[in-house]
Structures are given as structure tokens and as C-alpha cells.
Amino acid sequence: MTDIEIAQSVELRDIREVASRWGILEDDLMVYGKHKAKLPLNLINEEKMRQGRLVLVSAISPTPAGEGKTTVTIGLSEAMNQTGRNTIPVLREPSLGPVFGMKGGATGGGYAQVLPMEDINLHFTGDFAAIEKAHNLLAALIANNLHQVQNNLQIDPRTVHWKRVMDMNDRSLRRIITGLGGTSSGIPRETGFDITAASEIMAILCLADDLENLKARFGNIFVGFTFDGKPVYARDLKATGAMAALMKDAIKPNLVQTIEGNAAIIHGGPFANIAQGTNSVIATRMGLSLADYTITEAGFGFDLGAEKFFDIKCRDAGLKPQAVVLVATIRALKYHGGAPLHELKRPDVARLKAGIPNLEKHLENIRHFGVPAVVAINRFATDTDAEIEALQAHFEGSDVEVHVADVWAKGGAGAHSLADAVARLTEANDTAFKPLYDNSWSVEQKIETICRTVYGAKAIDYTLQARKDLRKIAELGLDKLPVCIAKTQKSLSDNPELLGRPKDFVVTIREIELAAGAGFLIPITGTIVRMPGLPARPAAESIDIDREGKITGLF
Structure with a gap:
């Protein structure tokens, strides 16, 4: 059966019933039909947290299709609940771009899914639409200010880099010219579109504490400079009130259910290379307020989403994680051991062993943060017993536990040993979590620490533009912000061709962008595409709906 066929075979519980099992009153719910709802922020309880x-x-460096962190997160939470441990998974929301593109949705898979998967993968409760509107409102206000003679802030249009966003993969919108058609149509200038998940509004939503903090962060969005070199922020355009009004419901986390009828929280979905790649601070705090265990995930490999989860989100929100589950797949290890993509389903213990150094590097990185870890093998149908035994044998006698998570096929029943291991780690360890760097360090120190310690680089190079950006950041007094390095997810390095555990490479910082509203700097390496394109055969071609409203083709 496919993911959607499995999902549609489940009889969903009323979301009010699901909520009541976690002590949530019906009057506290903002219900969207029978099977999804929003949760008020007053349910966050500092003492329970x-x-x-x-x-x-988290995961090792992924193959292009991803390694199933969401599936493992959901399956592990089911296993924790099955073994008597009150647990809620807290996840990111899917973007329509991947849903209609190549990777599909982000609601898990098989018997480890959150439901209703069709709603979650499509419009859900409108959070992405609200983010899109708030972002594009600021773009319209900027363009209007450039156009008006009166009430003009004298913004130099050459310094404005705020694009528009849309939650769809459309490469033709990456670079466009606006304002054509004469003076009544505005000022002609080059701009473009990013996908909504790459919006700074998304990053802000996922780091905000509450509505007031959201407004303050909106006000801090850097717009550009005036002609005489003064910085302009969104607050100077009087944009923050209207932008926040559009987000009045989107700031509330979403409550759904797992296949087994347990509560799950989904909220926000920033990119893990250009932004922090984790769900909202509010959603994580909500999970900690409602359950004994909160299982969450971060995008791509540990070097991207997890590093940012620790160094940006946890530091900013005062969160202290007790354990890391590092997802590895047999196919990804073979990929990092030199197997081409079309051969990943073939048994190959030799290439599997050759790819283990990538896993070992990610485990080494976790130790730098002082958090204990366990390895979860996300089992695929093509994995052989010999390959799994070879991986487990490699870590025999070490302090690294390796457990199979057969959750796609078996749901929570396929992860009981993993659940026991996670419980032991969290109960036996008073977390010694610590960020990798101090925000008071120079921007160069922070970048170098991540590149050398986490990626394994031997040196860091800066282009002339990056050096210019460093000076600008210092002049604006923003050099004490954390850094959110944008790089490829395909490699530990900034070169997607360097698989496994590369060494002796140089990371090149091309430029450094300001995300002053979100509260971090974005050093950019390589080419980061913020408006993806569709593949030759988009997933959208397989999606359909019949006269009864039954959707097919989602995965």
C-alpha cells in the first residue's frame, strides 16, 4: 500500500477527543473541521516545560530523497506512547513546492504518519498563506514608498533585496523585472520570488515567543539603505502592525493526530540551509507543556538543521535537549561509500562500510554540544540483514547504541528498543548541553568554529563581497548575532560532490546576508536556490481527486 492508501484506511478520531487525552479542553481549541485545530498560546506552562x-x-548527510527523519520522529513517538511514556511529536509543516515537485509531502510514511495527511500536505490551516501575505505586504509597502513623492523615506532601490514569495516551485520567477508600464506602475527594478519556506517571515514566526515579540521582530527586518547611507527597517515603513495582524492565527500551533490516534503538533517550516530548519519555538514549548517527552526534528543532516537547532533555536528560547536520535539509512551509507544513486537498492556491504565515516563525523559533532546520542537505522524494504548486521557490528564495544527503526512497516511496534534507549538517555543524563560558540565572538570566529568543528574544513576563505558585508554588519551593530550558514545539504563541505567524510577542504563565504528580524546572520556558501524548479516529471502529474473528493497520488 502507498502512504496515502494507508492514511485513508485509518478511521480518524475527532480532534476534540484527541485533545482531551492530553488535558486540553474543547473551549481552548480553534477547530478546523473534525480533524485539526489550533492551540492557544496560554496552554504553554513554564513549570511543566x-x-x-x-x-x-537528526540525520546523517542525506541522499536527494531524504532519510526519513519525520517518519522516525512519528514512529518513535508512537513507540514511546505504546511503552507507557506520554509523548508528543512536534514537526514542521510541509511546503507545497516539494509536495508537487520531487520529494513529496512531509507527514511521515507508511504506518508512521500524522493525519489527515491530505490536508496537512495541501493548504492545512492557512499558515503558509498568512506568511506569504505578510511577506508580500512588506514588499508592496517598500515598492509603494519608492514610488511616492510624499512620505518617501529616500530608500536607495539598489540596496533593497526583499523579494516576494510564493509557496510553489517555479524557476521562471527567480529573477524578474517589476514596475514596467510607465510611471503609474512604479519604479522598474530587478527583483524576484523565493519559495515561502525561505521567507524571513517564516524564520521569524518559528523563533517568536508571542505576538508582541513577533511584531518586534517584524520591525527589525532590514530593508535597505537611504541614499545617504542610513539603514531602513520595516518599522520605518510602519509595516509591523498590519503584518502581525495577518499572523494572528498563524502564530498558534496546529494540533493533529498520528495513525494511532495520539496527539501531534505541527507548526512552521523554514528551510534548513537558508534558515534554521526547525518548527516553531512556540510549538516546542507547547509540546513540553503537554507531554513528558517531546520528540522534534530538524532539517537535512546534523551539520545543518541540528547545528542551527542547538546554536540558534535552543539558545534563543532557553531550551535544553536531553538526547539526539541520529537517523541513518543503509542506502545513504552506501551513497557516501561511493554507490551511485541507481544502485542504492542493491546489497553492498563493502560500500556500506566505506560510508560509515560520514555517520561517525555526525556522532562526533553531537558530542561537541554535550548531548548523548543513539543511532536509529530507518529500515527500508530493500535493506538486507547482512547490511544491518554489518553496521551494528561496527559499533559493538563502543558507547554508541544502534537500533533498527522499522516504523514505516510496523509503526510504533517497530521502534520499542529505540524508545527504551531514548528513555534511558534522557532519564540517566542531566543534560550538559552547551552551544558551540558564544554570540559575543566576532562573526569570523563564529563562522570558523562551525566550519572547522562541524564541517571539518581546514580553512575559510572570504570573497571581497563577504568582507564588505562584514564591515556593514559591524557598522550596523549586528555582529553579535548568531550565524546561520547556508550551504549544500548533500555534503559536510560546501561542495555537493564531496561525499562521505571529506577532509582538507576550504569553505568559501560568498556573501553574508542580514536576517535582523529573525535575529541571525546568513553567511552564504556555494549556490543556494531559494526558488526551486520542478523536475522533468513533477509529483503533481500523479495527484488527482475523484467526484467524491478522494485524493490520490500524494506521498
């Missing part, structure tokens, strides 16, 4: 245990699910 301190008692809760936070577990992060």
Missing part, C-alpha cells in the same frame, strides 16, 4: 524531556531527531 522544565519537567519535560526534549529529544531531537
Whole structure:
């Protein structure tokens, strides 16, 4: 059966019933039909949060299709509940771009899914639409200010880099010219579109504490400079009130259910290369307030989403994770051992062993943060017993536990040993979590620490533009912000061709962008595409709906 066929075979519980099992009153719910709802922020309980245990699910460097962190997160949470441990998974929302593109949705898979998967993967509760509107409102206000003679802030249009966003893969919108058609149509200038998940509004939503903090962060969005070199922020355009008004419901986390009828929280979905790649601070705090265990995930490999989860989100929100589950797949290890993509389903213990150094490097990186870890093998139908045994044998006698998570096929029943291991780690360890760097360090120190310690680089090179950006950041007094390095997810390095555990490479910082509203700097390496394109055969071609409203083709 496909993911959607499995999902549609499940009889969903009323979301009010699901909520009541976690002590949530019906009057507290903003219900969207029978099977999804929003949760008010007043359910966040600081005292309960301190008692809760936070577990992060991350992964080794992924193959293009991803390694199933969301599936493992959901399956592990089911296993924790099955073994008597009150647990809620807290996830990111899917973007329509991948849903209609190549990777499909982000609601898990098989018997480890959150439901209703069709709603979650499509419009859901409108959070992405609200983010899109708030972002594009600021773009319209900027363009209007450039056009008006009166009430003009004298913004130099050459310094404005705020694009528009849309939640769809459309490469033709990456670079466009606006304002054509004469003076009544505005000022002609080059701009473009990013996908909504890459919006700074998304990053802000996922780091905000509440509505007031959201407004303050909106006000700090850097717009550009005036002709005489003064910085202009969104607050100077009087944009923050209207932008926040558009987000009045989007700031509330979404409550759904797992296949087994347990509660799950989904909220926000920033990119893990250009932004922090984790769900909202509010959603994580909500999970910790409602359950004994909160299982969450961060995008791509540990070097991207997890590093940012620790150094940006946890530091900013005062969160202290107790354990990391590092997802590895047999296919990804073979990929990093030199197997081409079309051969990943073939048994190959030799290439599997050759790819283990990538896994070992990610485990080494976790130790730098002082958090204990367990390895979860996300089992695929093509994995052989010999390959799994070879991986487990490699770590025999070490302090690294390796457990099979057969959750796609078996749901929570396929991860009981993993659940026991996670419980032991969180109960036996008073977390010694610590960020990798101090925000008071120079921008160069922070970049160098991540590149050398996490990526394994031997040196860092800066282009002339990056050096210019460093000076600008210092002049604006923003050099004490954390850094959110944008790089490829395909490699530990900034070169997607360097698989496995590369060494002796140089990371080149091309430029450094400001995300002053979100509260971090974005050093950019390589080519980061913020408006993806569709593949030759988009997933959209397989999606359909019949006269009864039954959707097919989602995965």
C-alpha cells in the first residue's frame, strides 16, 4: 500500500477527543473541521516545560530523497506512547513546492504518519498563506514608498533585496523585472520570488515567543539603505502592525493526530540551509507543556538543521535537549561509500562500510554540544540483514547504541528498543548541553568554529563581497548575532560532490546576508536556490481527486 492508501484506511478520531487525552479542553481549541485545530498560546506552562524531556531527531548527510527523519520522529513517538511514556511529536509543516515537485509531502510514511495527511500536505490551516501575505505586504509597502513623492523615506532601490514569495516551485520567477508600464506602475527594478519556506517571515514566526515579540521582530527586518547611507527597517515603513495582524492565527500551533490516534503538533517550516530548519519555538514549548517527552526534528543532516537547532533555536528560547536520535539509512551509507544513486537498492556491504565515516563525523559533532546520542537505522524494504548486521557490528564495544527503526512497516511496534534507549538517555543524563560558540565572538570566529568543528574544513576563505558585508554588519551593530550558514545539504563541505567524510577542504563565504528580524546572520556558501524548479516529471502529474473528493497520488 502507498502512504496515502494507508492514511485513508485509518478511521480518524475527532480532534476534540484527541485533545482531551492530553488535558486540553474543547473551549481552548480553534477547530478546523473534525480533524485539526489550533492551540492557544496560554496552554504553554513554564513549570511543566522544565519537567519535560526534549529529544531531537537528526540525520546523517542525506541522499536527494531524504532519510526519513519525520517518519522516525512519528514512529518513535508512537513507540514511546505504546511503552507507557506520554509523548508528543512536534514537526514542521510541509511546503507545497516539494509536495508537487520531487520529494513529496512531509507527514511521515507508511504506518508512521500524522493525519489527515491530505490536508496537512495541501493548504492545512492557512499558515503558509498568512506568511506569504505578510511577506508580500512588506514588499508592496517598500515598492509603494519608492514610488511616492510624499512620505518617501529616500530608500536607495539598489540596496533593497526583499523579494516576494510564493509557496510553489517555479524557476521562471527567480529573477524578474517589476514596475514596467510607465510611471503609474512604479519604479522598474530587478527583483524576484523565493519559495515561502525561505521567507524571513517564516524564520521569524518559528523563533517568536508571542505576538508582541513577533511584531518586534517584524520591525527589525532590514530593508535597505537611504541614499545617504542610513539603514531602513520595516518599522520605518510602519509595516509591523498590519503584518502581525495577518499572523494572528498563524502564530498558534496546529494540533493533529498520528495513525494511532495520539496527539501531534505541527507548526512552521523554514528551510534548513537558508534558515534554521526547525518548527516553531512556540510549538516546542507547547509540546513540553503537554507531554513528558517531546520528540522534534530538524532539517537535512546534523551539520545543518541540528547545528542551527542547538546554536540558534535552543539558545534563543532557553531550551535544553536531553538526547539526539541520529537517523541513518543503509542506502545513504552506501551513497557516501561511493554507490551511485541507481544502485542504492542493491546489497553492498563493502560500500556500506566505506560510508560509515560520514555517520561517525555526525556522532562526533553531537558530542561537541554535550548531548548523548543513539543511532536509529530507518529500515527500508530493500535493506538486507547482512547490511544491518554489518553496521551494528561496527559499533559493538563502543558507547554508541544502534537500533533498527522499522516504523514505516510496523509503526510504533517497530521502534520499542529505540524508545527504551531514548528513555534511558534522557532519564540517566542531566543534560550538559552547551552551544558551540558564544554570540559575543566576532562573526569570523563564529563562522570558523562551525566550519572547522562541524564541517571539518581546514580553512575559510572570504570573497571581497563577504568582507564588505562584514564591515556593514559591524557598522550596523549586528555582529553579535548568531550565524546561520547556508550551504549544500548533500555534503559536510560546501561542495555537493564531496561525499562521505571529506577532509582538507576550504569553505568559501560568498556573501553574508542580514536576517535582523529573525535575529541571525546568513553567511552564504556555494549556490543556494531559494526558488526551486520542478523536475522533468513533477509529483503533481500523479495527484488527482475523484467526484467524491478522494485524493490520490500524494506521498
